[in-house]
Amino acid sequence: MANIKSIAKLAGVSVTTVSRVLNNHPYVNEATRQKVQHIMEKEGYRPNSSAVHLIKGHTDRVGVIVPNSHPYFQAILSGVMDEAAKSGYGTLLYQSRYETQEEHKALQLLSTKQIDGLLFCSRALELEAIAAYAKYGPIVTCEYTENEQIAAVYTDHYEAFQKGMQYLIQHSHRAIGYCVGRADSASSQARYLAYKTLLHEHGEVLHPEWIFTNCTEIKDGIRVIDTLMKMEERPTALLVTGDEAAAGVILRAQALGLRIPEDLAIIGFDNLPISEALGLTTIDQHLQEIGREAFRTFYNSRNVEVKDIARSSKTVIPFELVERSSV
Amino acid sequence: MANIKSIAKLAGVSVTTVSRVLNNHPYVNEATRQKVQHIMEKEGYRPNSSAVHLIKGHTDRVGVIVPNSHPYFQAILSGVMDEAAKSGYGTLLYQSRYETQEEHKALQLLSTKQIDGLLFCSRALELEAIAAYAKYGPIVTCEYTENEQIAAVYTDHYEAFQKGMQYLIQHSHRAIGYCVGRADSASSQARYLAYKTLLHEHGEVLHPEWIFTNCTEIKDGIRVIDTLMKMEERPTALLVTGDEAAAGVILRAQALGLRIPEDLAIIGFDNLPISEALGLTTIDQHLQEIGREAFRTFYNSRNVEVKDIARSSKTVIPFELVERSSV
DNA sequence: GTGAAAGCGCTAACAT
């Protein structure tokens, strides 16, 4: 295949000149430029990125690691890509399926200089294992993290959950249950705390069986309703962290004859596309903005040394309750 | 940051020796290897991939382009990744959102040698535009394509649809409608042909209003039922190309009091995870196998010249009807 | 406005 040398020879110029037209350098004679460009086209010449990255010392590309392709992560991702494009950066998507091995592979993209930085939308790996790679380039998570080598952009899940609870309480609900994703995540812990605290403040007892974990997809919402229907005492309202799961709850509940919100009130999370179609009241965490800000955080710490403060910046993105008709 | 030269100096050996321990070359003195490895670790040294790719002339990585993260594409992707891993290949995921500009970007990864080949799960770009890149490396599509520069691994959609129609007809259905994804895709055309032909063979008239397009997600299935309920004359069975959309159909139909399959029979496609949860009868196209075969096709034509036959191989993957309880 | 030459970090003959 053609390379810069063969193009130079064919055009009767030096490789420097070819490089100049390649990079839209000024001070290249118009006729020369035309000629070189014509030959490039004719030869189907394209610069070898490995060579370019090697000599430039960077790739102008960030990695984004998502466990799966859930709309939640797609929303963050779209924010990242959008903001990255503005700065002339490309994004390299990496799916981990929450496997630590895959996350290690993504981190190795960073250490082997295939990407300039890495953004974690979620993680399975321990913070310390991730932090060990901070010396190779900026790492940003979209979840709260204490670690001082890793920057974070996140929602205050305690407050968001509190807000949801208060809204349900205002609407006369006392028997409230909830559904979360991974049981042991930091956000789930914050939510449990908010739940327990508010229940206690209102003198309600906590029903452990009204807490559902591993709820992320529509089928999980279906499962929740099926489980709920077998209970003698049922909640009148459900806080569901994730509109997809909430959609499953609504659809299944309706399929079984329950009216929303009269028989069961629902608050979802994330304001995903499906929530609008179903009239689902939801708490919008502004996921796209989280993605945007995560990229900006990377961008601003590109040339900053590891030890520097900027690398460990923590940014809270505000949330917002979107009222529709499910409460 | 450390590079091979600094490691060599620190270890008191040549860069060749460092390179040898890096690549697990035999004929390296055990003591030397230990020493070099120790220093690498201490220095946090990782080889620069751009340099490696540059000199090797390949990246051992294929690009996989998907329009979005629909479970359909995830299934193909998992087949690709699985098979790629077996051959020591990595995968580079690229989301196009069916935007030609994004597909061009992915193709440029190929022409600039960031990937060794490119697999299209679906496409927005015209075949000719894609074929123009075939000279840079093997391109494989997971849809039927005539082009002789592009290999293809696909389902015979005419036969699959025929099979579904026949199954419904065997179950006494005559009023049959269907839902497809993109209206103008090759597969949609094949399906329309199968539909028209079978209807004609059984002396049935074609109801254009029973043909729904742009049905890929759950919300689309919801829409279909909502539209259907407003019709005076309704089909008794629906063929839905995509289990997600079929799930929406089922859930919404049940929510509105219809019984499946008594009031409405459904056949889905793809045998996606959700179909099992809903007892959905579906036509399994073996998407994962399509992905696997797509990678193998790339792999086998790696070192083959463009002009060669292997590049344009066409492989049909057989489908299978999975009987559950929605018909 | 153009070119010669050095070098990015690595691998792989070839020599010893």
Add this chain to the structure above:
DNA sequence: ATGTTAGCGCTTTCAC
């Protein structure tokens, strides 16, 4: 078992 050396394809001083 180890080292010397010549590139891979490109960008970038520096000189003219």
